[in-house]
Structures are given as structure tokens and as C-alpha cells.
Amino acid sequence: MLVYTLRRLLLIFPTLLGVSLVIFAILALAPGDPLAAVVSEEYGNTAEDIERIREQLHLNDPLHVQYLNFLWDAMRGDLGTSFRGGSSVLNDILARLPSTIQLAIAGLIATMLLGISAGVLAALYRGGLPDKLTMVFAFVGVSIPSVYAALLLLLIFAVELRWFKVVGDEGLKSLVLPAAAMALIPAGVLARLTRASMLEVMEEDYVRTARAKGIRESLVTFMHIFRNALIPIVTYLGLLAGSLLSGQVFVENVFGRPGLGRFLVDSISARDYPQIRGGILFVAAGYVFVNLIVDLLYGVIDPRITYE
Amino acid sequence: MAHLLEVRDLVTRFYTEDGAVHAVNGISYTLDEGESLGIVGESGSGKTVGVLSLMGLIPDPPGRVERGEVFFADNDLLKLSADQLRDIRGREIAMIFQDPMTSLNPVLTVGYQIAEIMRPHLNLSQEEITERTVELMELVGIPNAASRRKDFPHQFSGGQRQRIMIAMSLACNPSVLIADEPTTALDVTIQAQIIDLVKRLSEQFGMATIWITHDLGVVAGLVNRVIVMYAGFIVESASVLDLYKKTSHPYTLGLLQSLPSLHATIATDRLIPIEGAPPDLLQAPVHCPFAPRCQFAVDQCWQENPPLQRVASNHDSACWRWQDVRAATEQLA
Numbered sequence: 001m002l003v004y005t006l007r008r009l010l011l012i013f014p015t016l017l018g019v020s021l022v023i024f025a026i027l028a029l030a031p032g033d034p035l036a037a038v039v040s041e042e043y044g045n046t047a048e049d050i051e052r053i054r055e056q057l058h059l060n061d062p063l064h065v066q067y068l069n070f071l072w073d074a075m076r077g078d079l080g081t082s083f084r085g086g087s088s089v090l091n092d093i094l095a096r097l098p099s100t101i102q103l104a105i106a107g108l109i110a111t112m113l114l115g116i117s118a119g120v121l122a123a124l125y126r127g128g129l130p131d132k133l134t135m136v137f138a139f140v141g142v143s144i145p146s147v148y149a150a151l152l153l154l155l156i157f158a159v160e161l162r163w164f165k166v167v168g169d170e171g172l173k174s175l176v177l178p179a180a181a182m183a184l185i186p187a188g189v190l191a192r193l194t195r196a197s198m199l200e201v202m203e204e205d206y207v208r209t210a211r212a213k214g215i216r217e218s219l220v221t222f223m224h225i226f227r228n229a230l231i232p233i234v235t236y237l238g239l240l241a242g243s244l245l246s247g248q249v250f251v252e253n254v255f256g257r258p259g260l261g262r263f264l265v266d267s268i269s270a271r272d273y274p275q276i277r278g279g280i281l282f283v284a285a286g287y288v289f290v291n292l293i294v295d296l297l298y299g300v301i302d303p304r305i306t307y308e
Numbered sequence: 309m310a311h312l313l314e315v316r317d318l319v320t321r322f323y324t325e326d327g328a329v330h331a332v333n334g335i336s337y338t339l340d341e342g343e344s345l346g347i348v349g350e351s352g353s354g355k356t357v358g359v360l361s362l363m364g365l366i367p368d369p370p371g372r373v374e375r376g377e378v379f380f381a382d383n384d385l386l387k388l389s390a391d392q393l394r395d396i397r398g399r400e401i402a403m404i405f406q407d408p409m410t411s412l413n414p415v416l417t418v419g420y421q422i423a424e425i426m427r428p429h430l431n432l433s434q435e436e437i438t439e440r441t442v443e444l445m446e447l448v449g450i451p452n453a454a455s456r457r458k459d460f461p462h463q464f465s466g467g468q469r470q471r472i473m474i475a476m477s478l479a480c481n482p483s484v485l486i487a488d489e490p491t492t493a494l495d496v497t498i499q500a501q502i503i504d505l506v507k508r509l510s511e512q513f514g515m516a517t518i519w520i521t522h523d524l525g526v527v528a529g530l531v532n533r534v535i536v537m538y539a540g541f542i543v544e545s546a547s548v549l550d551l552y553k554k555t556s557h558p559y560t561l562g563l564l565q566s567l568p569s570l571h572a573t574i575a576t577d578r579l580i581p582i583e584g585a586p587p588d589l590l591q592a593p594v595h596c597p598f599a600p601r602c603q604f605a606v607d608q609c610w611q612e613n614p615p616l617q618r619v620a621s622n623h624d625s626a627c628w629r630w631q632d633v634r635a636a637t638e639q640l641a
């Protein structure tokens with residue numbers, strides 16, 4: 001298990017190598033000049049200025065040289081400097097990372113609380129009121145775009161009810177609304193998944209065995225049904241955790257949070273190549289890491305899985 | 309003397325999209341202390357549903373126990389609250405299920421699963437429960453029980469898993485043990501060992517047992533009395549000897565003829581399968597359910613479903629023509 005974990009951690013390097021190659025290729029193939037947004041004759045820069053800047057940024061080197069230089073720098077922890085401000089990309093990202101991770105974790109917890117409890121209740125009271133409410137919630141949750149949900153939550157709980165500040169930092173409390181907005185769609189999906197998984201496990205022979213022992217129904221539900229229903233739930237949460245790292249852009253905009261999602265979108269629209277490369281590399285590393293955690297969790301919840 | 313367990317007119321149905329499945333249609337039988345009873349019938353005849361109904365283990369929906377009484381220790385089990393019934397399940401009436409591969413929870417250690425049955429029923433400390441878990445595992449023949457109790461079901465063979473199920477069912481020293489085809493899913497070589505084990509232990513602890521099987525050959529040496537089920541009805545009930553020698557129902561006769569004979573040599577062995585399709589349980593039974601497959605069927609069989617009636621002392625049959633069947637049996641012998 002330890003060996004497996006280490007091996008999987010080492011896999012981060014080839015993965016990032018592949019990802020960086022792909023980003024490089026895509027950016028190289030993208031039409032247009034990335035510098036056009038920063039310096040241009042229209043802005044009064046002379047042709048010599050532009051050429052000088054290109055030279056400074058090594059944009060005139062052959063692609064493979066650029067790529068190897070990038071790799072060499074990246075290995076020493078230098079992701080280059082932004083085309084725009086000239087700031088260090090690594091520092092820019094690190095500055096946004098805490099907020100991003102906080103929100104991702106809060107969103108994940110909110111999703112689990114809402115989705116799993118609704119799904120479990122729906123399965124236990126199949127066809128009853130909790131089941132119907134959950135299905136309505138899941139349906140509505142999935143149909144509301146998260147940006148709209150974010151605005152709605154802000155309007156109701158911050159503007160109308162004044163439970164939260166519209167702007168300004170309130171510590172952990174300021175995570176509540178954005179996390180709820182992010183959780184809405186995945187919680188709906190998770191509720192349905194949990195319900196289906198619970199209902200499937202309920203049919204298993206070992207659940208009947210458990211009941212035949214005369215143990216409390218709550219033990220049957222938790223130890224026998226829920227423990228086995230967890231497997232698909234963990235898979236989904238793993239996928240979700242990865243996408244939460246980069247997919248917070250709308251929520252970040254509405255709640256004015258400086259996060260990685262917004263960073264990526266901004267750098268893409270400004271064609272700031274070093275920022276794009278650095279941001280995507282970080283997100284990719286995040287995915288690899290989350291995947292590893294999920295795979296290790298499988299072993300905890302399902303002893304039939306072995307790591308060799 | 310009062311019976312240990314008495315089932316009266318038990319009716320269980322499943323309400324499915326296709327209609328009501330008449331799984332058990334008014335069965336009555338008794339079980340005395342220390343007695344061992346066989347329930348025999350082909351797949352789908354209601355053997356499992358019949359015993360699950362006693363224990364309140366029919367999944368509802370789609371199933372429902374519609375009617376009947378099940379007397380055990382002066383209580384009608386069907387009228388007990390869920391809590392009261394839980395007290396009896398596992399402690400007084402324990403069950404070994406058909407398929408050991410699917411009847412144990414894959415994510416819990418076998419030790420936990422054995423210990424779990426003791427916690428609500430026996431007043432033991434955690435250490436005593438662990439100790440007893442190991443003892444039980446040794447009793448059913450699991451080597452290195454003390455360390456193996458921490459293993460998971462997939463680390464055991466099918467036969468060993470069934471031994472673990474047996475250990476579990478014995479844990480609270482129940483007065484009734486129900487073994488639902490405990491060996492059908494196992495290797496032939498293992499089958500005899502498992503049957504021996506259950507037989508030896510149930511005798512040792514003085515438990516009354518109900519053996520469910522679709523193989524009349526299996527129960528012959530195991531039980532005092534056999535109930536033959538067909539389409540959710542009891543069609544014949546007799547001692548093993550009477551059932552073989554004085555067969556009084558054509559379905560039982562068919563079952564006996566489909567057995568490899570113990571006397572005949574392999575070469576001349578005549579296995580006669582019962583002709584025709586199994587009954588459609590979606591139809592509410594009006595005529596004798598076996599009539600469509602019966603060589604003895606006459607008009608009456610298509611008009612009235614024969615009730616189970618006494619044909620000799622301790623011998624019941626549900627057949628209008630039981631005398632002809634018996635005569636035919638005696639001729640064959």
C-alpha cells in the first residue's frame with residue numbers, strides 16, 4: 001500500500017509532462033499572436049519595440065527550445081512571468097490557491113451533506129414524501145445554472161435576509177453561500193446516485209442475512225446497506241473534487257472571490273500563455289492528487305480491492 | 309404436547325407489475341422440539357418464501373404475508389411488533405441461506421459478522437463476544453480462527469463461507485435452525501461435509517431443524533418428516549419411509565422417479581424428469597396446480613383443487629386420486 005502510494009505519487013511527473021506537452025501544442029497551434037493583446041502598433045508601439053519584447057520573452061526561439069526551457073524552469077519551480085503584469089506566475093497561483101481549496105472543500109462537504117442525506121432518505125422511504133421531495137430537488141438542482149443559483153442565494157440570504165454580508169470577508173461564514181451555490185447541481189446528481197445505489201444494495205442477499213440476525217434496523221441501514229452503497233458515491237465525489245478545483249469561475253465572480261477558476265478564465269481571454277500553462281498544470285496536478293486519494297479510499301471501503 | 313412451531317394457513321403474495329404472484333397459498337405444518345423436518349419442492353415452489361414469511365423477512369413491497377398464524381412460544385409471530393420479532397430472529401430462530409457467496413457482506417470482516425448476531429441477544433462483554441466468535445469458528449472447522457476472524461468473506465472458499473454462516477446461526481443457540489438449501493451453491497465434495505456439520509451440531513445442541521432442498525435424496529437420511537411443496541401448496545406430508553414406500557401424490561412420485569436410484573446400477577439407471585412447465589403463479593389457483601403435468605389427472609382435478617387430507621396416520625396428501633397413486637407406487641416397488 002505504501003509502495004503503491006509512492007508509485008502513484010511519482011506518476012504525477014509523467015502526467016504533468018504529458019499535460020504540458022499538450023498545452024504547449026495547443027497554444028502553438030492557436031491562431032493569432034498572443035502578444036497582440038499586450039503590445040501592438042495600434043497602441044503606439046513601434047515594430048522594433050514589439051520585436052524587442054518578443055526577443056525578451058524568447059518567443060522567437062524554435063518551439064522545442066521554448067518547450068525545453070519551460071520544462072527546465074518548471075522543474076526548478078519557476079513557471080515564468082505573466083505577459084501582462086510581469087508578475088511571477090507561481091506567486092499569482094499560490095496567492096489564489098488557499099481560497100480555491102477552501103471553496104472546493106466547502107463545496108464538496110455541502111454536496112455530500114445535501115446529496116447523501118437526501119439520497120439515503122429517498123431510498124429508505126421509497127415512494128414516500130422524502131423520495132418525492134428529493135426527486136424534485138434533484139431535478140430543480142440540476143436545471144438551475146450555478147451562476148443563477150449563486151445570484152439567487154446572494155439575493156435571498158445576503159440582500160434580503162441580511163444573514164451574510166454581500167461583500168467583505170467573514171471568515172468561514174463567507175464560504176457558506178458560495179459553497180451552497182456550487183453544491184446545488186452536484187448534490188442533485190449525488191442524491192439520485194445515492195438513492196439508486198442504496199436501492200440496489202437493499203436487494204442483496206447479505207442485507208437479508210443481516211435482518212435475519214435480529215439486529216437494529218439502523219445497523220442494517222448503516223453497516224450493511226450504506227457501507228456497500230458508498231462505492232459509486234466515492235467515484236462520483238472524486239470526479240467532482242477535481243472539477244471543483246477549476247470550475248468555480250461563476251461562483252467566484254458572483255461572490256467576488258479571487259480563485260483559480262477566475263484566474264484561468266482571465267488568463268485565457270487575455271491570451272497570457274505563461275499564466276494559462278501554469279494554471280492548467282496546477283489543476284492537472286490537483287486532479288492526479290484527488291484521483292490518488294479516491295483510489296486509496298476504495299481500498300478502505302471495499303476490502304476486495306488490493307494494491308500491488 | 310404443544311408444538312415448538314406451528315404454522316397455520318400461511319398465505320404470502322408478491323404484488324408485481326405483472327400481477328400478484330401467489331408464492332405461498334395456505335400452508336400449515338408443525339415442528340416439535342428437537343425434530344427435523346424437510347421441505348422439498350422444485351425451484352419456485354415457495355420453500356424459501358414460506359420460511360422467510362415466518363421470520364418477517366419478506367420484502368414489503370412487493371411482498372405481503374396476507375393471512376395465517378405462526379405460533380412460537382405462545383406468540384403469533386405475525387402479530388408481534390417489529391421490535392419483538394427482532395428479539396426472536398437470530399436468537400430463537402436462525403437461518404442458513406442458500407448462497408454463501410452472496411449471503412455474507414463483502415465489506416465487513418467475518419468476525420464482525422459473527423459477533424454482530426450476539427450483541428443484541430446475548431448479554432456478553434466485547435471480550436466474551438470475541439472469544440465466542442473464535443470458539444464458534446473453531447467449532448465449524450475454520451483453522452487459525454483467532455487470526456482469520458479479521459479476514460473478509462472473499463478470502464474464504466465457498467465451503468468455508470458456508471461454515472461461517474453456520475457459526476453465525478449457532479451463535480445464540482437458537483431453538484429452531486432453518487437451513488435453506490445450504491449446499492446447492494457448493495462443490496459436490498463439500499456438500500456432504502457441510503450437511504454432516506449442520507446435522508452433527510444441530511443434534512449436539514438439540515435444535516429443531518428445517519431442511520429445505522429440491523433434492524429428495526438429500527433429506528432422506530437427515531429428517532424425520534418431509535413436506536412436499538408444489539406451486540405454493542403443500543401437496544404431501546409424511547415420514548421419510550412412508551413418502552418413499554406409500555407415495556400418495558403424483559408430484560412426489562415424479563420427484564422420486566427423477567432421483568438416481570440407489571439400487572439400480574448406473575447403466576440401467578432410469579431418470580425420469582417430470583414433464584411439462586412449472587406452474588404460472590400469476591394465476592389464482594382454481595384447479596389442482598399439478599393437473600397440467602399429471603398422468604393421473606381426471607376431470608375433477610380440473611374443477612376443484614384438492615385439499616390436503618389425511619390418507620394414513622401422519623400422512624397427508626392433496627390429491628383426488630391418491631389411492632391410485634399409492635397403488636402405482638407399490639406396483640413399481
Ligand SMILES: Nc1ncnc2c1ncn2[C@@H]1O[C@H](COP(=O)(O)OP(=O)(O)OP(=O)(O)O)[C@@H](O)[C@H]1O
Nearest residue numbers: 322329331350351352353354355356357358370589
Ligand atoms: N421479491 C420477490 N418479488 C416477486 N416474486 C418473488 C419474490 N421473491 C420470490 N418471488 C416468487 O415467489 C415464488 C417462490 O419463490 P421461492 O424463492 O420461495 O422458491 P423456492 O422454492 O425457494 O425456489 P428455489 O429452490 O429456487 O430457491 C417464485 O415464483 C418467485 O418468483
Ligand SMILES: [Mg+2]
Nearest residue numbers: 355356406488
Ligand atoms: Mg429458495
